[in-house]
Amino acid sequence: MEELKVKHLLGIKELSKEEIQLIFRTASHFKEILNRPIKKVPSLRDVTIANVFFENSTRTKLSFELAEKRLSADVVNFSSSGSSVKKGETLLDTINNILAMKVDMLVIRHASPGAPHFLAKHVDANIINAGDGTHEHPTQALLDTFSINEKFGKVQGKKVAIIGDILHSRVALSNIHALQKLGAQVMVCGPITLLPRHIQKLDVKVELDVRKALEWCDIANVLRIQLERQQIKYFPSLREYSLYFGINKKLLDGLNKEITIMHPGPINRGIEISSDVADSEHSIILDQVENGVAIRMAILYLLAAKRPDYQPELT
Ligand code: CP
Secondary structure, eight states, rough: OOOOSSSSSSSSSSSOOOHHHHHHHHHHHHHHHHHHHOOOOOTTOOOOOEEEEOEEEEHHHHHHHHHHHHHTTTTEEESSSSSGGGGGGGGGHHHHHHHTTTTOEEEEEESSSTHHHHHHOOSSSEEEEETTTTOOHHHHHHHHHHHHHHHHOOOTTTEEEEEETTTTHHHHHHHHHHHTTTTTTTEEEEGGGOOOGGGGGGOEEESSSSHHHHHHSSSEEOEEEEGOOOSHHHHHHHHEEEEEEEOOHHHHHHHHSEEEEEEEOOOTTTTTTOOOHTTSSBBOOOHHHHHHHHHHHHOEEEEEEESSSOOOOOO
């Protein structure tokens, strides 16, 4: 059986092109199952998974939980609000207490970059990064590139512009790694204050004019302004940001081509994207969400298959 080389999914940086393609093939299989009347398979029936979220989430949390349940895993959910973290318990103590209850795999979202990497060094369970601060969000990048592959039949050669708050975005970094490994060309676009100073070192094109970015790309992945991570003002007002960097129908109608619109969510309608673009026929935003379940099933299945004590069936 083909398998991942990694024990944990910490970031896209650690995955090879071949491993990403294996995840895609496995996700395609699970997507076919998800479209059957009976969507559940017994593949992870003896595996217990904890979803440990120290930051808010709608899509990632529900998508992981559904993926786990569709694979027949036993699932427990932890949210830092209302937990003993508030009483001063350390991250490692919290995790070790969860793992003491015979948990095999841990899905973690944390505000601190590197938190999943730290845990991977200290615990035996498989760690899956569901977003670590401004660092990486590997499952988001996998579902994004899977969605591009599904729509175009390939990622190789596609021109993808990532537009918005690149500085605070874990989605941007994971997408840059995934797109480049799969042979796409990547551009980042946003106000200069929201572009990391050394972004060129990642071998991406940089554009400050959103119209030029749209003229260049086949696909625009529009990112949210992450106000919750901004300690200072990076632009004068949201109104001004929307005026200069918001993606709206008038802007798209002015291009002499059609481009595909993506967004990882949550959307701030009327700020980085207008409703008539988010809800248009060119938007694949809800396809991304749908594909997230199959991608997460694939990752859970492939990581469980690496456990010495367990050989899950693909079914
Ligand atoms: N895309 C994403 O990570 O969304 P959530 O924060 O709702 O999980």
